[in-house]
Amino acid sequence: MNANLDRSSNVNHLHDAKANSSTLPSVTVIGLGSMGSKLAGTFLHSGYATTVWNRTPEKAAELVGLGASGATEIADAIAASPLLIICVLDYDAARHILEPMKEKLSGKVVVNLTTGTPEEARTMGTWMRNHGAEYLDGGIMAVPSLIATPHAVILYSGSKTAYDNYKQVLDSLGTSHYLGSDPALAPLNDLALLSGMYGMFGGFIHAVALVGTEGVKALDFTTTLLMPFLQAMMSTMPEMAKQIDSGDYSAKDASLAMQAAHDTIGEVSRVQGVSPETFTPIFELMKRRVEDGHGGDDFASVIELIRKRPSS
Numbered sequence: 226m227n228a229n230l231d232r233s234s235n236v237n238h239l240h241d242a243k244a245n246s247s248t249l250p251s252v253t254v255i256g257l258g259s260m261g262s263k264l265a266g267t268f269l270h271s272g273y274a275t276t277v278w279n280r281t282p283e284k285a286a287e288l289v290g291l292g293a294s295g296a297t298e299i300a301d302a303i304a305a306s307p308l309l310i311i312c313v314l315d316y317d318a319a320r321h322i323l324e325p326m327k328e329k330l331s332g333k334v335v336v337n338l339t340t341g342t343p344e345e346a347r348t349m350g351t352w353m354r355n356h357g358a359e360y361l362d363g364g365i366m367a368v369p370s371l372i373a374t375p376h377a378v379i380l381y382s383g384s385k386t387a388y389d390n391y392k393q394v395l396d397s398l399g400t401s402h403y404l405g406s407d408p409a410l411a412p413l414n415d416l417a418l419l420s421g422m423y424g425m426f427g428g429f430i431h432a433v434a435l436v437g438t439e440g441v442k443a444l445d446f447t448t449t450l451l452m453p454f455l456q457a458m459m460s461t462m463p464e465m466a467k468q469i470d471s472g473d474y475s476a477k478d479a480s481l482a483m484q485a486a487h488d489t490i491g492e493v494s495r496v497q498g499v500s501p502e503t504f505t506p507i508f509e510l511m512k513r514r515v516e517d518g519h520g521g522d523d524f525a526s527v528i529e530l531i532r533k534r535p536s537s
Contacts, residue, residue: 249273250394253306255299255322256313256339257284263369264310264338264398269293270373271397278302280322303329308391312338316345320352331357334387336395338363338379342416343409350383350408359387362408364415365399372398382410425455427503431494438497465525474519474526481527482520485511 249272254265257279265288268275276294277285278301285295296302303309303326313319319339323330335358337349346362353360360383367377377399381388388395388403395401404410432451433443468474488508491501510527519526 250308250391251276251306252308252310252394253278253296253302255279255302255309255311257288258312258314259369260338260365260372261310261312262288263372264312265293266291267373267398268310268394271394273394273397274306276302276305299326300329303333307333308394309333309335310338311335315339316341316349319349327356333357334359334361334384334391336361336363336381336387336391338365340364340415341412343413346382346408346412359384360408361387362411364411364418366415366418367399375400378402380404380411380414382406383408431499431501431503434499435494435497438499465523468523468525469528474522476521476523478523480520481511481515481522481524484524485515485520 251274252268253276254261254268255278257265257277261279262284265275265277269288269292274294275288275292276296277288278296278299279285282295282297285293289295294305296305299322311319311322313322316337316339319337323335330353335353337346337360341349350360350362361381362383364380365372365377366380367374371377379395379399380402381395382404383406385403385406388401392401404414429447429451433446436446437443485508490504491508494501494504507527510530511524513530514520514522514527519529
């Protein structure tokens with residue numbers, strides 16, 4: 226499609242949406258990096274009157290051209306909408322922006338989509354409540370290009386009232402999941418999901434490095450063998466989760482003693498000239514669990530070496 230026609234069509238859509246936006250809540254987006262800009266553009270496209278603010282005002286130019294209101298002062302951005310979405314580098318940056326405006330936050334709903342730690346989220350939630358704001362913390366499980374697609378998942382925790390009141394607005398960004406009233410839950414689950422992702426990526430790069438020593442193309446191996454195998458293995462995760470919840474790790478198929486009998490993967494990796502450092506940590510945990518007398522357990526029991534049980 227011709228780029229000019231495509232842009233014209235988008236502007237027309239926004240014009241039509243704005244004509245019907247009088248019944249929709251307005252929203253302010255604070256922070257216009259790649260993710261913040263995508264969030265603001267999505268709100269605009271969905272028909273919400275959108276105000277944008279960034280430390281560097283030039284970053285708002287394209288969104289203003291599409292119909293957003295560009296605020297040059299943060300106080301004006303906060304005053305413009307009952308719903309404030311902040312997406313900046315870190316919590317320190319968020320506090321630096323909002324601290325001078327604390328008296329203006331009363332009655333606002335603040336949704337913080339900045340990446341941080343559970344403790345930072347709890348602290349921010351308390352600070353917001355102390356200044357009269359309803360607070361939601363969030364974790365975006367997507368890259369900017371996936372926002373507003375079925376593949377975008379966004380986690381929320383904090384004020385249930387705020388979530389219920391603005392769920393329709395938040396749903397325009399992707400699939401929303403409310404995890405509970407503790408603001409720490411969204412960043413905790415966000416980081417847990419990312420840890421699973423990086424563990425998978427670590428196994429992926431080791432696997433393709435290993436077959437690559439014999440000239441096997443990474444793409445061929447990945448699409449033909451690795452992805453189908455991993456998908457089959459992923460189907461076992463709910464059963465492992467049940468074992469973890471119940472504490473009954475009795476092996477049903479392959480025991481830890483069998484799996485950790487020999488460091489075959491490590492040995493072959495070294496022979497082939499591939500570093501086993503992405504694999505070695507998990508193998509060492511399996512071996513320790515066997516040495517501790519749990520060789521008859523399934524793999525899931527390895528969690529007992531690393532986890533902290535929640536206090537009852």
